[in-house]
Amino acid sequence: MIKVGDLRKLPHSDLSLGAFGLGCAPLGGLYQSMSDAAAGELLEGAWVAGLRYFDTAPYYGYTLSERRLGAKLATLPRDSFVISTKVGRLMRADNSVQPGDDGWAEPLPFRPLYDYSFDGIMRSFEDSLQRLGLARIDVLYVHDIGRATHGAQHLHYWQQLTRGGGFRALETLREQGQVAAIGLGVNESQVVHESMQEIRLDCTLLAGRYTLLEQTSLALLDECARHGNAIVIGGPFNSGVLAGNNKFNYADAPSQVIERVAALKQVCNDFDVPLPAAALQFPMAHRTVVSCIPGAHNLNQLRQNIRWFEQAIPSELWQALRERGLIDASAPVPPSGA
Numbered sequence: 001m002i003k004v005g006d007l008r009k010l011p012h013s014d015l016s017l018g019a020f021g022l023g024c025a026p027l028g029g030l031y032q033s034m035s036d037a038a039a040g041e042l043l044e045g046a047w048v049a050g051l052r053y054f055d056t057a058p059y060y061g062y063t064l065s066e067r068r069l070g071a072k073l074a075t076l077p078r079d080s081f082v083i084s085t086k087v088g089r090l091m092r093a094d095n096s097v098q099p100g101d102d103g104w105a106e107p108l109p110f111r112p113l114y115d116y117s118f119d120g121i122m123r124s125f126e127d128s129l130q131r132l133g134l135a136r137i138d139v140l141y142v143h144d145i146g147r148a149t150h151g152a153q154h155l156h157y158w159q160q161l162t163r164g165g166g167f168r169a170l171e172t173l174r175e176q177g178q179v180a181a182i183g184l185g186v187n188e189s190q191v192v193h194e195s196m197q198e199i200r201l202d203c204t205l206l207a208g209r210y211t212l213l214e215q216t217s218l219a220l221l222d223e224c225a226r227h228g229n230a231i232v233i234g235g236p237f238n239s240g241v242l243a244g245n246n247k248f249n250y251a252d253a254p255s256q257v258i259e260r261v262a263a264l265k266q267v268c269n270d271f272d273v274p275l276p277a278a279a280l281q282f283p284m285a286h287r288t289v290v291s292c293i294p295g296a297h298n299l300n301q302l303r304q305n306i307r308w309f310e311q312a313i314p315s316e317l318w319q320a321l322r323e324r325g326l327i328d329a330s331a332p333v334p335p336s337g338a
Contacts, residue, residue, distance in 0.1 A: 002281070002334070004306055005050040008290035011228035012202050015138060015180040017082055019284065020309050021053030022046045022302070023234060023295035027068045028061020029105035032297060036068065043072040045299040049306055055205065055232070055293050056132075057086040057143055057185070058124065062097060062107035063131055070132035084139035084205070084232075085132070086185045087124040087170075090115050103250070116145065116157050118165030125173060136178050140170060141185030141205050145195075148188045158194075167199045174202075183229070187249070189217040196227055203290070207234030208249060210286070212264060212279040213242055213257070215328040218286075225288035233283045233292040242279040264326055271317040277308035278317065285332040 006019040026032075027039050034042075046054075054073075056065045066085060073081060094111035101107055115124070125140065145161060147154045161167050170182040181202035184192055189209050195201060204224065209217040210233060224231055237243040241253045241261055248257045261275075268275045283289055292309070296302035318333035327333075 001310065001312060002284060003310060005052070008230075010181055010202050010230045010290065012200065013181045015082065015202075017139075017203075017230075017232065017291040018051060018053040019291055020051060020306065021055060021082075021232075021291050021293040022051050023293040024054055024056040024065045024069055025060045026295040026297045027056070028059075028065035029107065030060070030295070031103055031105065033105040034297065038298060039068045040072065042296060042299050042302060043069065045302055046296075047072075047076070049302070052080065053082045053084075053291055053293065055084045055139075055185075055234075057141075058091050058128060058131070059086070059089050059102075059112055059143060061104050062101075062110045062112065063091050064104075064106070064108050066128060066131040067108075070134070074133045078134070082138045083132070083134070084141060084185075085128045085137055086141045086143035087121045087128075088114060088116050088143040088145060090120060090124055091127065114150075114157060116142065116160035116164065116166040118169045120160070121166050121169035122173075125169075125178070136180075138179065139181045139183065139203055140173060140179040141183050141203075142166070142170070142195075143185045144187070145184065146186055146188040146191035149186075161195075162198055167195075171199065185234070187235070189220045192217075192229075193220055193223065196223070196229060201227075201229040203230045203232060205232040205234050205293075208238050210283050210289075211236055211238050211242065212275075212282040212327065213238050213260060215331050218328055218331055221286050221288050225286075229288070230290045231286070231288050233289055236279050236283060236292050236294050237276065243276045260326070263324070264321070267317065267320050267324065267326065270320065271314055273311070273313050273317055274308060276305075277311045278313060280305065280309045281311075281313060281334050282318075282327070282331075285334045287332070 007016040089112040091110035185205040
């Protein structure tokens with residue numbers, strides 16, 4: 001049975017990630033505010049529970065998440081944890097920032113500016129070191145590159161990464177030992193395939209595209225396995241719809257999604273398994289997945305996520321989901337009792 005403290009090694013790096021990590025967007029006040037005291041309690045609770053992998057980004061709360069996480073990590077031995085953060089946005093001081101901008105309840109007065117160029121990547125990296133209070137970062141992800149994010153501007157930003165030296169900056173940081181691994185942190189799959197044609201990725205944080213609800217990226221994960229590009233599962237609840245909040249891809253879930261979730265929940269109920277437990281464990285069965293990093297808005301929610309992650313699930317549940325066409329017939333499933 002998989003446990004929170006289990007480690008999985010990246011194929012092209014000496015780095016190992018905890019099978020269960022903490023996504024730190026809620027530390028930035030995603031959709032609801034969080035006090036400094038509550039943030040500290042959450043991080044301390046995560047540490048006591050055995051979590052050793054933490055993922056953040058400059059964008060989360062407009063630098064708030066990185067600052068809060070850095071304050072906690074400053075009290076810990078550097079080699080006792082793994083941290084990932086992201087590049088692709090520079091944060092510029094801006095007094096016009098308002099509560100609720102981009103979904104952040106209480107963002108700090110900095111406005112994100114996309115920049116995937118060599119100089120932009122290097123500046124973003126250095127700024128994150130300052131906010132986190134660290135001399136190195138373990139995993140550095142390119143944040144939100146892709147057509148779904150940038151639309152008509154995608155080619156412009158893609159050229160910053162390729163011709164403009166953004167990928168070269170990542171390789172430089174890896175070669176110099178300032179980061180142990182590089183990759184993407186994205187909500188879309190096609191750009192992962194395209195990036196692997198340009199650079200050797202060690203690890204990709206893929207949010208919402210390989211879950212109990214949706215396996216559209218199964219072929220991509222198989223490709224990643226062949227190339228040694230490990231996958232970290234972000235958004236295992238698809239923005240929360242698999243945990244009961246009716247949000248999907250950061251918006252209200254459409255009716256067809258609600259109906260499919262109801263069908264998944266019915267099967268889980270038949271086996272007396274909470275739907276969120278199945279959602280957290282399902283993606284871990286793929287051979288290229290090394291970690292799952294749901295967020296949590298408070299300590300109780302974190303503890304519940306851990307219980308779900310470690311709950312025994314009978315193999316018959318996965319078989320029933322396959323028989324009813326609710327998961328891809330070729331998708332691997334966890335072993336019995338795991």
